Amino acid sequence: MWKKDERIPSGCAISGFINRCGRKESGEAILRSIAAMHERSNGLGGGFAVYGCYPEYAACYAFHLMFESEAARDRVEEFLRRSFVVQGAEPIPTRSVASITDQPLLWRYFLEVRPESLTVGNTFLTEEDFVVAAVMEINAHFDGAYVASSGKNMGVFKGVGYPEEIGRFYRLEEYQGYLWTAHGRFPTNTPGWWGGAHPFALLDWSVVHNGEISSYGINKRYLEGHGYLCRLGTDTEVIAYLFDLFQRRHGLPLSATCLALAAPFWSEIDRLPPEEATIARAVRMVYGSGLLNGPFSIIVANRSGMIGLNDRIKLRPMVVAERGETVYMASEEAAIREICPSVDRLWYARGGEPVVAAMMPLGAEAEAEVA
Amino acid sequence: MTSLVLPEFLHRVDHQRCRRCKRCVMSCGFGALQFLERVVADHAKCVGCHRCATFCPEGAITIERNPTALRYNAHWSEEHRKAIWRQAESGGMLLSAMGNDKPYPSYFDHLLLDACQVTNPSIDPLREPMELRTYLGSKPERLEFGAGPDGKPRLTVELAPQVQLETPLVFSAMSFGSISLNAQKALAMAAEKCGITMNTGEGGLHKDLYPYSRHVVIQVASGRFGVSPEYLQQGAAVEIKIGQGAKPGIGGHLPGEKVPHEISETRMVPVGTDCLSPAPHHDIYSIEDLAQLIGALKEATRYEKPVGVKIAAVHNVAAIASGIVRAGADFIFLDGFRGGTGAAPTVIRDHVGLPIELAVAAVDDRLRREGIRNRASLVVAGGIRSSADVAKAVALGADVCAIGTAALVAMGCHLCQKCYTGNCSWGIATQRSELVRRLEPDVAAERLVNLVRAWSLELKEILGALGLNAIESLRGSRERLRAVGLDQTTLDILGVKPAGR
Structure with missing residues (x-):
C-alpha cells in the first residue's frame, strides 16, 4: 500500500447528478457520463458515490472497507465488533474486468452504534463523533486497511482503473440511487493505491475533486488540531473533513461554509452591504486556515443534496445544467449532454460561487410531478 | 589610562581629490574628523557609519577595517582580547546596540520555499488578485449563527477588536x-x-x-x-x-x-x-x-x-x-x-x-x-x-x-x-x-x-x-x-x- 504520509497530485474529471425529488435510477447513466470524459483520466483511479442505495439498512452506518490482507480484515473486524453492533457483513459484489487487477479485499459492514459507547468517562459523544473517531482510528492505525465510506444509506465504490471500468467492476448497474457522483483520476505517478481514488467520504459526506489544493499543508494542520488525521495521501480528503467540521461540528450555515472554502477577495468584501461584509470578514478571519487555495472544482454531496464549488479564481472547469427536478454538474458539458441531451438550462459555475442542489422537502415531489 | 585597543577602522582621505569643503567634518556625529588645513581623522573615534563617505561630493573618502594584525588565536579571538582591554580600562559592563552579530546559525538560510509546476498552476500576481491583508487580534475558535428577521443567517457573536494590516x-x-x-x-x-x-x-x-x-x-x-x-x-x-x-x-x-x-x-x-x-x-x-x-x-x-x-x-x-x-x-x-x-x-x-x-x-x-x-x-x-x-x-x-x-x-x-x-x-x-x-x-x-x-x-x-x-x-x-x-x-x-x- 502507498506510504500514507506522501501526497500525490492529480488532475481529473468529475460528474454528478441529483434527482431532487428522490427518484432513483441505476448506475448506468453516471457511468456513461464519466466515460464521456475518458481523456481526462489516465486509468489510475476512478470512483462513484451513490445515495439511497441501501434502503434495507437505512438506519445503519454502511462501512465500505478495503483490506490488503485477510489478517488486516481480521484485525479490523475484531475492532468493529468491539465498537459497533454489526447488522450485516459481506464482500462487496464485483465482476472480473480484464484491466482491473490487484484489487484489495472489498467488504461492507452495516453498523449500529451502541448507545453505551457514547459515554466515555464524563464525555458524551454524538453518534457521528463516534463514527468519525472509528474511521480515523482504522485509517491511521490499522495497517493495510482503509475506510472508503461510512455514511448511512450511501456508498463509495472506487479503485485503480478508468472510472467506467471501475463501475463495471463494482456492478453499479445493480444499484439504485437518487444522487450519483463520479470521478476519473489522472494522478502524476503510479502508486496503485485504491484508497487514493475519489470520492472521499466521511459519514455521508462525499467529495469528488478536480484540481489540487495548494493550501493542503495548512488545511491539514488545521484539521489535525480538530482531531482529523489526514493519512490518505491526497489533498481531497481535507475537503471532506472541512465540510464535516464546519457543517456538522461547528453548525455553520452552508453559505458560511462555502465562504470559508472559497472566500471572496477582500476587495469584494469591502464593497458588500455592511451585514454581509461583517459575516464574510468574520468567516475569513476565523476560518482562514480552511480556505481552499489552488485550483479546484468539487462536487460535495450528502443525503440532502449536492453542492458544486469552484476555486475563487476558477482555475478548473464546471458546468451545471437543470432538467426538470434533476440537476447535473460536470467538468465538461459533453458529460451532461451524454445522459441528458436536452436540458432546460445550462451554465458555467462562477469562481467561488456555490451551486446548491438541495433535495426538495417532502410534498414538493407531488408538485414537481404535476409540473 | 591609555587604551590598548587599536582603532577598528582607518579613515582615508584622498587629498588630491578632496576640495576641502569640510562637509565630512560636519557629517561626523562622533567627532572623528577635524579640519587642520586639510581633513585629519582621529581613527579611534571612527565607528564605520559611512555618513562622511556617502556625502563626500568628490568620493574622496574610503573607510577600511584596520588591517593591523594581532597574532591569530582561535580561542583568544581579537574580539575577546579587545573586550578584556576595554573592561580592564573601564571596569564596566560593555555596551552594544542593534542585534546579536555573532555567527550563530540562521535557520532562515537553511529553509527553501516550494513552487508550483504543472499539476497546480502558479498564479501571476500581475494578472490575478493577490491578498496580503492580515488582521491582528484574537479570533474565536468558531463562529455562531442565528437566523435574522429575513431568515438569512446572522452572526450571533461579535468578534474581538482587530487591527487591519494591508500587508x-x-x-x-x-x-x-x-x-x-x-x-x-x-x-x-x-x-x-x-x-x-x-x-x-x-x-x-x-x-x-x-x-x-x-x-x-x-x-x-x-x-x-x-x-x-x-x-x-x-x-x-x-x-x-x-x-x-x-x-x-x-x-x-x-x-x-x-x-x-x-x-x-x-x-x-x-x-x-x-x-x-x-x-x-x-x-x-x-x-x-x-x-x-x-x-x-x-x-x-x-x-x-x-x-x-x-x-x-x-x-x-x-x-x-x-x-x-x-x-x-x-x-x-x-x-x-x-x-x-x-x-x-x-x-x-x-x-x-x-x-x-x-x-x-x-x-x-x-x-x-x-x-x-x-x-x-x-x-x-x-x-x-x-x-x-x-x-x-x-x-x-x-x-x-x-x-x-x-x-x-x-x-x-x-x-x-x-x-x-x-x-x-x-x-x-x-x-x-x-x-x-x-x-x-x-x-x-x-x-x-x-x-x-x-x-x-x-x-x-x-x-x-x-x-x-x-x-x-x-x-x-x-x-x-x-x-x-x-x-x-x-x-x-x-x-x-x-x-x-
Missing part, C-alpha cells in the same frame, strides 16, 4: 529617546501610507504623532513612561512589553542627559531625570499578575482595541506563550535573539535567547496542540532581513512579521551599533538637534514606504509561485518549506521535511 508587516517598537522624533515621525507616516502600524516603544507618544494614532501600537513597559488615560485612548492596539529579544530579562536605562524637554514631556518625567525601566514590571511577578494588567488595559480602553504582550524568545517560550494566551492576550509579539536594541549589555545581547525560527515553530505548535492558536495572533520579529524571511516565518506559523533593524537600515542606518552613544550621524538614534535635523521625515518615510512596498510585491510573487493567492494559505503551511543541512531534531522542532522528501 503582514509592522514596524517594531522603537521609543522616542532611543530614536529621534523625526525617525518616529517617518515611521508613523510610512505606517499610515502602507496601512500597517508603528510602535511607540516605551517612551510614550509625542503629541506630533497623535494624527497617526490609528497606525500606532502604544506600548506599556515596566517604566510606564508616558502612560496616561489619554495615551491609552490613542493607538490601534496596546502592547505590554515584558521582554525584548536583544536583552531578555534586562531592563532599560535612558540616562538623564538624554532627557531634554520634548522627551521629558512625552515620557512624563522631569528634564534630566534618568529613565529606568526595571527588568520585571514591579506589578508583574507571575502570570496571574499579567492577566490582571491585560484586563486592566482592556477595561481602560473600553475593550475597543487588542491588547498584546511582547516577550523575548527564551528557552521555555512555548509554555510561556501558552500562558500569555490563556491570560487573555490578543496577540503575542515574539522577539528572537537577533532583535535590535538601542543599548544592551553586550554579554546579554550576544549570549541570551533563542533564534526566532525555532521559537515561532515551537509556539505555533504548542498553541495548536492546545487548541488556542486562534485566540491570539503571533507577531514575529528578531532579525527579519528580507521578504524571504517574512515568507518563511509566515510558513512556520507567524501571522505578522515586525521589522525594526530593517526599517532603520531603510532610513540610512549602517549598523555601526553605536546607538547608545546618542551620536548617530544619520539622525536616527540621537537627540542632538543638529543631527536629528538631517533626517527629513518625508524623505525617510518615502524610503520606508518603498521598502514595505518592495517586500509586499516580493511576497505576492512568492505566493503566486506557490499557487496561492492569500497569505492565510501560507500561514503555518510548513508543508511548503524544505530544509537543507539541518539535523533531525531541528527538523522536528521546525516541523519541516528535509529537501528531497
Whole structure:
C-alpha cells in the first residue's frame, strides 16, 4: 500500500447528478457520463458515490472497507465488533474486468452504534463523533486497511482503473440511487493505491475533486488540531473533513461554509452591504486556515443534496445544467449532454460561487410531478 | 589610562581629490574628523557609519577595517582580547546596540520555499488578485449563527477588536529617546501610507504623532513612561512589553542627559531625570499578575482595541506563550535573539535567547496542540532581513512579521551599533538637534514606504509561485518549506521535511 504520509497530485474529471425529488435510477447513466470524459483520466483511479442505495439498512452506518490482507480484515473486524453492533457483513459484489487487477479485499459492514459507547468517562459523544473517531482510528492505525465510506444509506465504490471500468467492476448497474457522483483520476505517478481514488467520504459526506489544493499543508494542520488525521495521501480528503467540521461540528450555515472554502477577495468584501461584509470578514478571519487555495472544482454531496464549488479564481472547469427536478454538474458539458441531451438550462459555475442542489422537502415531489 | 585597543577602522582621505569643503567634518556625529588645513581623522573615534563617505561630493573618502594584525588565536579571538582591554580600562559592563552579530546559525538560510509546476498552476500576481491583508487580534475558535428577521443567517457573536494590516508587516517598537522624533515621525507616516502600524516603544507618544494614532501600537513597559488615560485612548492596539529579544530579562536605562524637554514631556518625567525601566514590571511577578494588567488595559480602553504582550524568545517560550494566551492576550509579539536594541549589555545581547525560527515553530505548535492558536495572533520579529524571511516565518506559523533593524537600515542606518552613544550621524538614534535635523521625515518615510512596498510585491510573487493567492494559505503551511543541512531534531522542532522528501 502507498506510504500514507506522501501526497500525490492529480488532475481529473468529475460528474454528478441529483434527482431532487428522490427518484432513483441505476448506475448506468453516471457511468456513461464519466466515460464521456475518458481523456481526462489516465486509468489510475476512478470512483462513484451513490445515495439511497441501501434502503434495507437505512438506519445503519454502511462501512465500505478495503483490506490488503485477510489478517488486516481480521484485525479490523475484531475492532468493529468491539465498537459497533454489526447488522450485516459481506464482500462487496464485483465482476472480473480484464484491466482491473490487484484489487484489495472489498467488504461492507452495516453498523449500529451502541448507545453505551457514547459515554466515555464524563464525555458524551454524538453518534457521528463516534463514527468519525472509528474511521480515523482504522485509517491511521490499522495497517493495510482503509475506510472508503461510512455514511448511512450511501456508498463509495472506487479503485485503480478508468472510472467506467471501475463501475463495471463494482456492478453499479445493480444499484439504485437518487444522487450519483463520479470521478476519473489522472494522478502524476503510479502508486496503485485504491484508497487514493475519489470520492472521499466521511459519514455521508462525499467529495469528488478536480484540481489540487495548494493550501493542503495548512488545511491539514488545521484539521489535525480538530482531531482529523489526514493519512490518505491526497489533498481531497481535507475537503471532506472541512465540510464535516464546519457543517456538522461547528453548525455553520452552508453559505458560511462555502465562504470559508472559497472566500471572496477582500476587495469584494469591502464593497458588500455592511451585514454581509461583517459575516464574510468574520468567516475569513476565523476560518482562514480552511480556505481552499489552488485550483479546484468539487462536487460535495450528502443525503440532502449536492453542492458544486469552484476555486475563487476558477482555475478548473464546471458546468451545471437543470432538467426538470434533476440537476447535473460536470467538468465538461459533453458529460451532461451524454445522459441528458436536452436540458432546460445550462451554465458555467462562477469562481467561488456555490451551486446548491438541495433535495426538495417532502410534498414538493407531488408538485414537481404535476409540473 | 591609555587604551590598548587599536582603532577598528582607518579613515582615508584622498587629498588630491578632496576640495576641502569640510562637509565630512560636519557629517561626523562622533567627532572623528577635524579640519587642520586639510581633513585629519582621529581613527579611534571612527565607528564605520559611512555618513562622511556617502556625502563626500568628490568620493574622496574610503573607510577600511584596520588591517593591523594581532597574532591569530582561535580561542583568544581579537574580539575577546579587545573586550578584556576595554573592561580592564573601564571596569564596566560593555555596551552594544542593534542585534546579536555573532555567527550563530540562521535557520532562515537553511529553509527553501516550494513552487508550483504543472499539476497546480502558479498564479501571476500581475494578472490575478493577490491578498496580503492580515488582521491582528484574537479570533474565536468558531463562529455562531442565528437566523435574522429575513431568515438569512446572522452572526450571533461579535468578534474581538482587530487591527487591519494591508500587508503582514509592522514596524517594531522603537521609543522616542532611543530614536529621534523625526525617525518616529517617518515611521508613523510610512505606517499610515502602507496601512500597517508603528510602535511607540516605551517612551510614550509625542503629541506630533497623535494624527497617526490609528497606525500606532502604544506600548506599556515596566517604566510606564508616558502612560496616561489619554495615551491609552490613542493607538490601534496596546502592547505590554515584558521582554525584548536583544536583552531578555534586562531592563532599560535612558540616562538623564538624554532627557531634554520634548522627551521629558512625552515620557512624563522631569528634564534630566534618568529613565529606568526595571527588568520585571514591579506589578508583574507571575502570570496571574499579567492577566490582571491585560484586563486592566482592556477595561481602560473600553475593550475597543487588542491588547498584546511582547516577550523575548527564551528557552521555555512555548509554555510561556501558552500562558500569555490563556491570560487573555490578543496577540503575542515574539522577539528572537537577533532583535535590535538601542543599548544592551553586550554579554546579554550576544549570549541570551533563542533564534526566532525555532521559537515561532515551537509556539505555533504548542498553541495548536492546545487548541488556542486562534485566540491570539503571533507577531514575529528578531532579525527579519528580507521578504524571504517574512515568507518563511509566515510558513512556520507567524501571522505578522515586525521589522525594526530593517526599517532603520531603510532610513540610512549602517549598523555601526553605536546607538547608545546618542551620536548617530544619520539622525536616527540621537537627540542632538543638529543631527536629528538631517533626517527629513518625508524623505525617510518615502524610503520606508518603498521598502514595505518592495517586500509586499516580493511576497505576492512568492505566493503566486506557490499557487496561492492569500497569505492565510501560507500561514503555518510548513508543508511548503524544505530544509537543507539541518539535523533531525531541528527538523522536528521546525516541523519541516528535509529537501528531497
